[in-house]
Structures are given as structure tokens and as C-alpha cells.
Amino acid sequence: MPLNMIVCCKQVLDPEAPPASFKIDPSANKVIPPPGVPPVISPFDEQAIEAALRIKDQQGGKITVLSLGNNLLRDVVKKPLSMGSDELILLEDEAFEGGDSWSIAYALAMAIKKIGEYDLIFCGRQAADWDAGQVGSGIAEILGIPSVTVAKKVEIADGKAKVERVITDGYQVIEVTLPALITVSNELGEARYATLKGIMAAAKKQPTVWKPADIGLEPAQVGAAGRRTKLLKLFQPVKEGKCEIVEADTPAEAGAKLAARLREVKII
Amino acid sequence: MAEYKGVMVYGELVEDRLSSITTELLGCGRRLADELKEELLCILVSDKLGEAPKKAIVFGADKVYTAEDSLLKEYQTDSYVDVMEKAVKAISPRILLFGQTSIGRDLAPRLAFRLGTISSMDCIELSIDPGTKGLQQTKPVYGGNARATFTSETFPQIATVRQKAMSPLAPDESRKGEIAPIKLEMDPAKIRTKVLETVKEEVAGIKLEDAQAIVTGGRGIGGPDGFKQLEELAKALKGAVGASRPPCDNKWVPDTMQVGLTGKIVTPELYIAVGVSGASQHLAGCSGAKNIVAINKDPEANIFKEARFGVVGDWKQVLPALTEKVKELLAG
Numbered sequence: 001m002p003l004n005m006i007v008c009c010k011q012v013l014d015p016e017a018p019p020a021s022f023k024i025d026p027s028a029n030k031v032i033p034p035p036g037v038p039p040v041i042s043p044f045d046e047q048a049i050e051a052a053l054r055i056k057d058q059q060g061g062k063i064t065v066l067s068l069g070n071n072l073l074r075d076v077v078k079k080p081l082s083m084g085s086d087e088l089i090l091l092e093d094e095a096f097e098g099g100d101s102w103s104i105a106y107a108l109a110m111a112i113k114k115i116g117e118y119d120l121i122f123c124g125r126q127a128a129d130w131d132a133g134q135v136g137s138g139i140a141e142i143l144g145i146p147s148v149t150v151a152k153k154v155e156i157a158d159g160k161a162k163v164e165r166v167i168t169d170g171y172q173v174i175e176v177t178l179p180a181l182i183t184v185s186n187e188l189g190e191a192r193y194a195t196l197k198g199i200m201a202a203a204k205k206q207p208t209v210w211k212p213a214d215i216g217l218e219p220a221q222v223g224a225a226g227r228r229t230k231l232l233k234l235f236q237p238v239k240e241g242k243c244e245i246v247e248a249d250t251p252a253e254a255g256a257k258l259a260a261r262l263r264e265v266k267i268i
Numbered sequence: 269m270a271e272y273k274g275v276m277v278y279g280e281l282v283e284d285r286l287s288s289i290t291t292e293l294l295g296c297g298r299r300l301a302d303e304l305k306e307e308l309l310c311i312l313v314s315d316k317l318g319e320a321p322k323k324a325i326v327f328g329a330d331k332v333y334t335a336e337d338s339l340l341k342e343y344q345t346d347s348y349v350d351v352m353e354k355a356v357k358a359i360s361p362r363i364l365l366f367g368q369t370s371i372g373r374d375l376a377p378r379l380a381f382r383l384g385t386i387s388s389m390d391c392i393e394l395s396i397d398p399g400t401k402g403l404q405q406t407k408p409v410y411g412g413n414a415r416a417t418f419t420s421e422t423f424p425q426i427a428t429v430r431q432k433a434m435s436p437l438a439p440d441e442s443r444k445g446e447i448a449p450i451k452l453e454m455d456p457a458k459i460r461t462k463v464l465e466t467v468k469e470e471v472a473g474i475k476l477e478d479a480q481a482i483v484t485g486g487r488g489i490g491g492p493d494g495f496k497q498l499e500e501l502a503k504a505l506k507g508a509v510g511a512s513r514p515p516c517d518n519k520w521v522p523d524t525m526q527v528g529l530t531g532k533i534v535t536p537e538l539y540i541a542v543g544v545s546g547a548s549q550h551l552a553g554c555s556g557a558k559n560i561v562a563i564n565k566d567p568e569a570n571i572f573k574e575a576r577f578g579v580v581g582d583w584k585q586v587l588p589a590l591t592e593k594v595k596e597l598l599a600g
Binding site: 013015016018019020022024031100101102105125126128129130131132133134136137138140141142146147148149150152162166167168169170171172173174175176177180185186187190227228229230231232233234235236237239241243244245246250251252253254255256258259260261262263267268 | 345346369370373374377378380381382384385386387388389390404407408409410411413414415416417418419420421422460461462463464465466467468469470481505513516517523524529530537538546547548549559561562563570572573574575576577578579580581582585586587588589590591592593594596597598
């Protein structure tokens with residue numbers, strides 16, 4: 001039975017960028033994008049795409065990708081298309097910038113209402129920038145559908161989803177009625193690479209672009225203006241302390257010397 | 269409009285005992301409640317609460333609300349959100365705290381949206397602004413590269429708190445408090461999920477969260493076999509073996525061994541990171557360790573910025589000698 005699936009994907013600064021390149025502009029409470037490091041799709045969102053693609057592989061269906069932001073790089077936001085998704089819708093406008101989980105979830109939910117038909121919505125478990133892990137549950141609450149979070153496996157049978165949900169020291173198998181929203185975790189497994197065929201198909205596709213008015217919202221309801229929390233300060237904690245490098249003529253001698261040093265300072 | 273008063277802690281249980289996150293939340297909540305000169309409330313939701321409500325008072329609560337029903341035996345989003353929505357609307361706490369746990373990560377956001385607000389997730393610091401009486405919520409962001417401080421514009425102000433970020437109070441068996449059962453009208457038809465199975469995948473031996481010594485392997489271990497050497501060192505130290513994300517994603521070790529932002533948070537006396545680059549998401553899990561020791565052949569590896577001691581070298585040559593010397597020192 002082919003399924004209508006929607007996947008929310010966020011463009012973020014590359015979380016794999018070296019920590020030394022991470023800098024903040026304190027006056028703007030913003031991260032300064034490291035030069036020469038392009039943004040990426042938030043990694044857990046790629047796993048959300050993978051979860052949808054596995055279902056499409058098994059029983060067919062359509063995957064619509066939804067991304068919200070401003071100045072979205074087409075190369076980046078089209079990657080889910082290159083992986084095998086069918087359609088891309090962008091909520092792209094200056095007004096969408098600076099949102100918190102509330103205003104972001106609200107805009108995405110209104111876009112999904114406009115899309116209309118869906119059996120499954122997938123989100124990453126948390127975005128690699130703010131690490132909150134709220135938008136998925138928020139969208140589900142606004143749409144009035146059930147949600148299952150932190151999934152490592154999703155199977156469909158008899159109009160229901162069977163989800164393996166990661167818990168501390170194990171997992172649960174949860175059955176949920178459709179339509180439902182599922183957030184996906186890395187335990188699902190590696191997201192597939194884009195294929196050459198996929199990249200070429202994606203190059204031909206033009207994303208649909210929606211502004212706040214297209215989804216029935218005023219600028220005051222979205223982005224920074226629509227926030228329910230306030231960001232007071234974004235900062236890097238000062239790192240104190242220095243690492244004592246234990247040296248010796250050979251690595252093995254250094255290992256032995258390290259043990260002796262730990263004994264000296266009474267750590268062992 | 270109801271006045272929002274009091275600090276409420278969502279308590280979690282292990283069987284019918286308070287889990288350690290609950291005592292940590294009560295310790296933090298007590299401090300906030302005292303600053304506000306308001307009450308510390310605790311809410312416990314389960315099928316069987318036993319002595320847990322009394323223990324919540326011993327650990328600092330002034331009043332414990334209990335929601336007990338057979339339908340609440342296992343955590344499920346719909347039933348727990350409904351119970352909490354009803355409780356919060358009746359009690360109107362100014363602040364509502366959850367643990368950043370498997371339950372908290374699911375319950376807090378969905379409940380917050382139900383109440384027309386959002387939660388600050390994974391907070392490591394909470395304080396009261398003396399001027400506005402607002403809750404200031406500080407949490408790591410950008411994988412742990414930075415911190416952000418938020419305030420809420422709406423009530424209740426909701427936050428989840430990272431495990432081991434706060435300290436419990438010393439238990440005081442003489443503390444007095446009130447226990448108030450909540451009248452529930454559970455409707456099984458409103459629960460849209462069903463728990464078919466719960467599978468435990470615990471690794472044998474000391475749990476990572478309890479170990480005072482942890483030996484963690486990263487991508488540099490190269491495969492599952494190397495972890496046997498880490499086990500040998502961990503055993504000598506009477507500790508546990510952990511992993512950063514790459515060994516788990518590569519299926520060299522079970523996911524349950526993952527230490528990090530979305531894995532386990534650990535605070536041992538000694539944390540030895542072997543072949544671990546020190547990505548911020550991993551450090552988020554181990555930065556609470558008292559002493560971090562790093563072994564990595566890359567002198568520029570980020571782990572050396574966090575470690576107290578380090579050896580720059582190939583772990584395959586460093587580790588056996590380290591293990592042998594450790595065994596020798598601990599035997600003598």
C-alpha cells in the first residue's frame with residue numbers, strides 16, 4: 001500500500017566542523033559560519049529521510065521534503081531529493097529566521113496542513129544546532145496526531161506503524177495508528193548516499209517556495225517574532241586547565257609512565 | 269486567571285523507588301523554591317507508587333501529588349500527557365522540571381505544546397532572576413560547542429534537566445510533607461499507541477552511569493577486536509567500557525555503550541579516552557568526569573583540550589603497557 005510521507009529537514013552549520021573553528025558573535029547572539037565550511041542537512045534529519053526511503057522501497061509511496069529557513073542553499077536542501085525523495089517544499093523567507101521550537105513547529109505544521117494528505121511524518125530526533133528535540137512532538141501536537149520519538153526501526157502493516165523506540169539500555173516495540181509522526185535516531189543505521197541518477201533527477205526539480213502568507217500566517221506569528229522563549233545569551237564557556245602530555249622514548253614507555261603519573265596524583 | 273506558584277518536579281521511578289534523577293531534580297527544585305519562597309511540589313505517575321511518595325518528601329518535597337492507575341503501568345505519550353495536562357491546569361506551578369531522560373525527552377515537549385508553551389531541553393544550570401522572578405535556563409547547544417541561556421514568556425516555565433547536572437539534598441527522614449492523590453478519569457480509547465514489547469539490552473558488569481572508572485574507545489579503535497583490550501584495562505580499574513558514536517554506528521559495539529549528547533552522561537573519577545577525537549557531542553557525555561586522560565596519535569585532536577593527562581601515540585602500543593603497569597600498581 002503506497003504511503004504519503006512528509007519529512008522535515010533542517011539546514012544547519014556542519015556539526016562535523018572542527019571545534020576550533022566554532023566562533024560566536026556575542027553582540028548578535030549568533031554563530032559566525034566558519035569560512036569554507038558549507039552547511040549541511042542536520043544528520044538526524046538525513047536518517048529521517050532514510051526511514052522514509054526504506055518504507056518507499058518496500059511498499060511504494062511519495063516523499064515530500066519540507067525545509068524551513070532563509071537563504072537555503074539549493075545544493076544542500078536538494079540532497080534529500082538526490083537520495084530518492086520526490087518533492088521539495090521550502091518555507092523560505094527572512095520572517096522565518098530566528099525562531100524557537102514553538103514558531104518553527106507552528107510554521108511547519110501549517111505547511112503540512114496545506115500539503116493536506118499524509119500517512120506519516122518523519123523528523124530527526126533533534127537538530128544539530130540547538131539540540132532541543134521538540135519540533136517533531138510539537139508538530140504532532142498541533143496537528144492532533146500521535147507521535148513516537150527516537151525510532152530505530154519503522155515498519156508498516158495494516159494501516160499501523162510498528163516502531164522500535166530506543167530507551168535507556170534497550171528498546172520498546174510500539175504500535176501506533178496512522179497518520180502519525182515519528183522522530184528518528186542514528187540507531188536506525190547509516191543514511192544512504194545520493195546516487196548519480198538521483199542527483200541528476202534532483203537537478204531538474206524546482207522546489208516550491210512558500211512565504212508566511214502562503215501558509216496562512218502573519219510575519220508576527222513566525223520566526224523570531226513568533227517565539228515563546230527568549231534567547232538571553234549565546235556564549236562559549238571559558239576553558240581552563242591544560243593537558244599534561246606524558247612523553248617518553250617509545251609509546252609503550254609513555255603508557256607505563258602515564259600509569260605511574262596517575263598513581264602519583266592518586267587518581268588510581 | 270490562576271496564579272502560577274510553586275516549583276513542580278516530575279519524578280521518575282525505577283520499579284517503585286525514586287530514580288536518581290528524581291532526587292537530583294528535587295535538590296535543584298528545593299533551591300529554586302527557597303529562592304522564590306514558594307513550595308516544592310513533586311508529581312509521581314505510575315501504576316504502583318509504594319513508598320516513593322514518602323521518599324520524595326524525605327528528599328525535599330513539600331507536597332507530593334500521586335497519579336496511580338493500572339493504565340499508567342508503562343510510559344505512553346498520550347496517557348501521560350493527558351494526566352500531566354490535567355495536573356498542571358489544576359495546580360498551576362510557576363516552574364515545571366523534568367529529567368532529560370527517555371521519558372522526559374518525550375513527555376516535556378508534547379506536554380509543553382499542549383499547554384501553549386515550549387520546554388528548554390537538557391539544562392545544566394537553572395537560576396531565578398531576582399528582578400523578574402523568571403527562570404533562567406542554560407543548556408549546551410551546537411553539539412556542546414556553546415551554551416545558551418533562555419527565559420520563557422509563558423507559564424508554566426518548563427525545563428528538562430541533564431542527568432548528574434544537579435545534586436540531591438541529603439535525605440531527611442524527619443521532613444514533613446503532604447501526599448495528595450489526583451483523581452483520574454482514564455480513557456483507554458484516547459491512547460493511540462500500544463507497547464507490544466520491551467527489550468532490555470544491558471551490557472554485563474558495572475553500568476556506565478555508576479562506574480568510577482571508564483575506558484572509552486573511539487573511531488581509532490578500528491573494529492570490535494580492539495575493544496577487548498579496553499575491557500582488560502577497565503577490568504583492572506574495576507570500571508566499565510564505553511564508546512563514542514562511530515564504534516556504535518559501525519556496529520563494533522552495542523548502541524547502549526554510547527557516551528555522548530544522545531547517549532549516556534557519565535561522571536566517573538577517571539575517564540580514559542582511547543582513539544577518541546573529542547568531538548563536542550562526545551564531550552557532552554563525559555565532560556563531567558573528574559579526570560580525563562586521552563590517548564590519540566593526533567596531537568591536534570580536540571580531546572587534548574579537555575584532558576588533564578594525555579599520551580600522543582598509537583593506542584595499540586600505548587595501551588598494553590599502560591594496562592600492565594596499572595595492574596602492577598594496583599596489585600602492590
